[in-house]
Amino acid sequence: MPSDSAVRIVWIYPDLLSTYGDQGNLLVLEQRAARRGIPFESIRVRSADPVPETGDIYLIGGGEDRPQILAAERLRKDGGLHRALARGAAMLAVCAGYQIMGSTFGGEEGQPVQGLGLLDISSGRGSVRGVGELVAEVDSALNLPTLTGFENHMGVTRLGPGVKPLAKVVTGVGNGDGFEGCHAGHVVGTYLHGPALARNPALADLLLRWAVGSELAPLDDSRYEALRQERLTAVASR
Amino acid sequence: MSMTQLPLRAQLASALGRSAATLSRLTGRGDGSVIGGRVGLMLEPDLLRQLARDKKLALVSATNGKTTTTRLIVSALLEMGEVATNAFGANMPAGHVSALSQGKEAPYGVLEVDEKYLPEVLDTTGAGVLCLMNLSRDQMDRAAEIWLLAQKWRRALSGKPTHVVANCDDPLVTWGASTAASVTWVAGGQRWKEDSWCCPECGGPLDRKDTDWACRECTFHRPEPHWVLDDTFAVDRHGRRWQLDIQLPGLANRSNAVMALAVAEAFGLPVERALPRLREVKSVAGRYTTVSRDGRDARLLLAKNPAGWLEAFDVALGASDGPDPAAAGLPPVRVSPVILSVNAQGPDGRDTSWLWDVDYRILRGRNVFVTGERRLDLALRLDVADVPFVLCDSFSAALAMQPPGHVDVIANYTAFQQIRQEFGRAV
Ligand SMILES: [Zn+2]
Numbered sequence: 001m002p003s004d005s006a007v008r009i010v011w012i013y014p015d016l017l018s019t020y021g022d023q024g025n026l027l028v029l030e031q032r033a034a035r036r037g038i039p040f041e042s043i044r045v046r047s048a049d050p051v052p053e054t055g056d057i058y059l060i061g062g063g064e065d066r067p068q069i070l071a072a073e074r075l076r077k078d079g080g081l082h083r084a085l086a087r088g089a090a091m092l093a094v095c096a097g098y099q100i101m102g103s104t105f106g107g108e109e110g111q112p113v114q115g116l117g118l119l120d121i122s123s124g125r126g127s128v129r130g131v132g133e134l135v136a137e138v139d140s141a142l143n144l145p146t147l148t149g150f151e152n153h154m155g156v157t158r159l160g161p162g163v164k165p166l167a168k169v170v171t172g173v174g175n176g177d178g179f180e181g182c183h184a185g186h187v188v189g190t191y192l193h194g195p196a197l198a199r200n201p202a203l204a205d206l207l208l209r210w211a212v213g214s215e216l217a218p219l220d221d222s223r224y225e226a227l228r229q230e231r232l233t234a235v236a237s238r
Numbered sequence: 239m240s241m242t243q244l245p246l247r248a249q250l251a252s253a254l255g256r257s258a259a260t261l262s263r264l265t266g267r268g269d270g271s272v273i274g275g276r277v278g279l280m281l282e283p284d285l286l287r288q289l290a291r292d293k294k295l296a297l298v299s300a301t302n303g304k305t306t307t308t309r310l311i312v313s314a315l316l317e318m319g320e321v322a323t324n325a326f327g328a329n330m331p332a333g334h335v336s337a338l339s340q341g342k343e344a345p346y347g348v349l350e351v352d353e354k355y356l357p358e359v360l361d362t363t364g365a366g367v368l369c370l371m372n373l374s375r376d377q378m379d380r381a382a383e384i385w386l387l388a389q390k391w392r393r394a395l396s397g398k399p400t401h402v403v404a405n406c407d408d409p410l411v412t413w414g415a416s417t418a419a420s421v422t423w424v425a426g427g428q429r430w431k432e433d434s435w436c437c438p439e440c441g442g443p444l445d446r447k448d449t450d451w452a453c454r455e456c457t458f459h460r461p462e463p464h465w466v467l468d469d470t471f472a473v474d475r476h477g478r479r480w481q482l483d484i485q486l487p488g489l490a491n492r493s494n495a496v497m498a499l500a501v502a503e504a505f506g507l508p509v510e511r512a513l514p515r516l517r518e519v520k521s522v523a524g525r526y527t528t529v530s531r532d533g534r535d536a537r538l539l540l541a542k543n544p545a546g547w548l549e550a551f552d553v554a555l556g557a558s559d560g561p562d563p564a565a566a567g568l569p570p571v572r573v574s575p576v577i578l579s580v581n582a583q584g585p586d587g588r589d590t591s592w593l594w595d596v597d598y599r600i601l602r603g604r605n606v607f608v609t610g611e612r613r614l615d616l617a618l619r620l621d622v623a624d625v626p627f628v629l630c631d632s633f634s635a636a637l638a639m640q641p642p643g644h645v646d647v648i649a650n651y652t653a654f655q656q657i658r659q660e661f662g663r664a665v
Contacts, residue, residue, distance in 0.1 A: 014432075014435075015435035015436050015443070016436060016441075018432070018595075019375055019383075020589070020591045020592075021591030021592055021593065021594030021595050022594075023594050023595060024591070024593075024594030024619075024622075027594065027622050027623070028622060031622045046435065046443065047436065047441075047443065048442070048443035048454065064383040064384070064385050064386065065383070065386075066385050066386075066441070067385070067436070067441070070436070070441040131588075131589075132588065133588075150588075150589045150590075150591060152589060193591060194589070194591025194592075194594055195591055195593075195594045198594070198618055198619075198622070223614075223617060223618045223621050224618060226614050226617075226618075227614045227615060227617075227618050230614050
């Protein structure tokens with residue numbers, strides 16, 4: 001990214017996929033950019049509008065079955081996200097948004113629905129709903145602290161050879177195979193919905209670092225740390 | 239139907255249910271409305287159907303405002319006779335059995351119904367009137383998905399004679415109600431719009447202009463309202479304007495009041511008789527009550543989900559109540575402090591993600607105090623919204639920090655109940 005232009009954060013389809021506090025991921029990125037004096041521009045793209053391909057960080061969130069299917073259809077037709085990721089843009093895909101990044105996902109009746117094919121994963125519907133706090137140890141290649149957050153889904157996701165697991169599950173369900181989420185290049189997928197970045201500010205910084213292309217100044221993260229420690233302790237003591 | 243007309247098994251079940259309720263109350267384990275109903279249902283699954291059979295019944299459902307609107311409708315219908323109701327907000331079938339058992343001789347019934355149970359309760363009771371106010375995201379780890387809910391309402395209403403009173407400013411409610419045989423459309427307003435940018439019929443974008451809305455891609459559009467909430471006035475189907483002048487504060491309650499007037503109309507009760515009854519309601523299950531301690535007067539507001547927080551802000555910040563002081567030549571209203579309390583126990587939803595859907599920036603410039611079991615979640619949320627606040631270990635500590643005078647308290651479900659408990663549930 002040229003140093004004179006702002007980091008462009010693109011939130012895809014808040015009108016369809018924004019059920020679980022997904023706005024939080026955008027707000028946390030904005031705050032962490034602002035506190036470092038990194039200029040940024042946020043773009044909320046409605047599903048009737050084209051997805052700009054010149055973004056630096058893309059966000060897509062969670063939602064119900066029908067909106068998920070609609071979003072997949074539109075994004076496939078639109079093609080903007082495909083072109084952006086081909087350019088090397090960073091992305092955080094959450095829950096329903098994570099599933100549609102793969103080749104297929106489970107529809108309203110569990111029927112396979114065609115995804116975007118942007119991540120080498122395929123998802124289906126499991127038999128039980130995974131609801132609750134999730135704790136997982138992140139792939140050491142990413143050099144991030146313990147992943148913490150809340151999951152609420154019935155999805156089961158199989159990872160292909162083109163992606164690596166994001167983290168190994170300590171508590172919770174995640175992909176259903178002992179791992180949670182995945183990553184490939186600058187794309188991260190996770191079942192942690194809503195404000196995953198509020199609980200994992202280091203992950204927010206990873207996305208920002210990818211976008212900016214250089215190391216970031218440290219921030220006072222005591223508010224984030226207090227919440228993280230409280231949640232990790234609560235889960236460990238159960 | 240009187241007690242003696244009920245089949246023997248149902249009589250027995252109903253009586254046993256009532257004694258279980260009494261026991262539950264006497265032993266202090268609850269208000270008894272749920273356990274009594276459960277015992278009754280266990281003995282006679284068809285009990286609800288039998289208890290409902292000879293009543294003129296209204297069901298009330300929505301994400302927000304169920305309890306209050308139920309209370310307003312009850313208050314109105316009391317003008318005509320006795321009314322059976324689940325006043326304690328026990329809004330699933332066991333609570334309905336209990337309510338109807340206790341009000342067995344009442345000719346009327348008004349039942350608050352959980353959104354998920356609405357199809358089942360509608361089938362079972364054959365209620366003549368159904369009131370639907372709004373549908374928005376709720377605690378997602380325990381509530382159902384709302385498009386799916388609206389779809390289930392449609393199926394349940396299809397082919398039934400039930401008359402629906404529905405808020406046509408909420409597209410999802412409109413869609414959910416539009417398979418009904420007959421509908422009174424009420425323009426009750428919609429403050430929370432984040433769950434209705436897309437057409438529930440086809441998924442296309444909904445275009446909005448003022449209060450009007452229509453799908454860009456299909457024929458789904460806002461129906462012409464029969465009743466309209468116009469700020470502090472209700473406009474009825476004849477175009478007559480009624481100053482609402484109710485005691486419950488805020489725009490959401492004025493909307494609930496217009497819905498109640500339209501339901502009363504469906505029962506044949508004219509506005510001039512219903513409205514004075516609505517004005518008698520001061521507080522509902524502790525909501526909007528002011529409690530006092532050491533010269534501090536704390537008004538209790540319940541907010542369980544993002545749409546509920548918008549309504550609470552409206553009341554706490556007084557945005558829409560009374561004349562604008564500047565325009566009326568009055569001194570500016572003193573900005574009172576706000577205490578926020580958030581828990582995440584079972585009834586609240588264990589997931590606090592919804593905090594990120596609430597726009598807290600409106601609190602900037604207020605003295606904000608944060609407490610509750612999940613205060614650290616709220617603290618980070620406010621920090622990101624650039625809202626300064628004071629973190630407090632308990633509600634008592636937060637209250638003790640206030641100057642004498644008025645303070646607004648906004649709390650979610652169990653946090654609210656804990657505060658009520660502290661004041662001996664005298665509210
Ligand atoms: Zn449409």
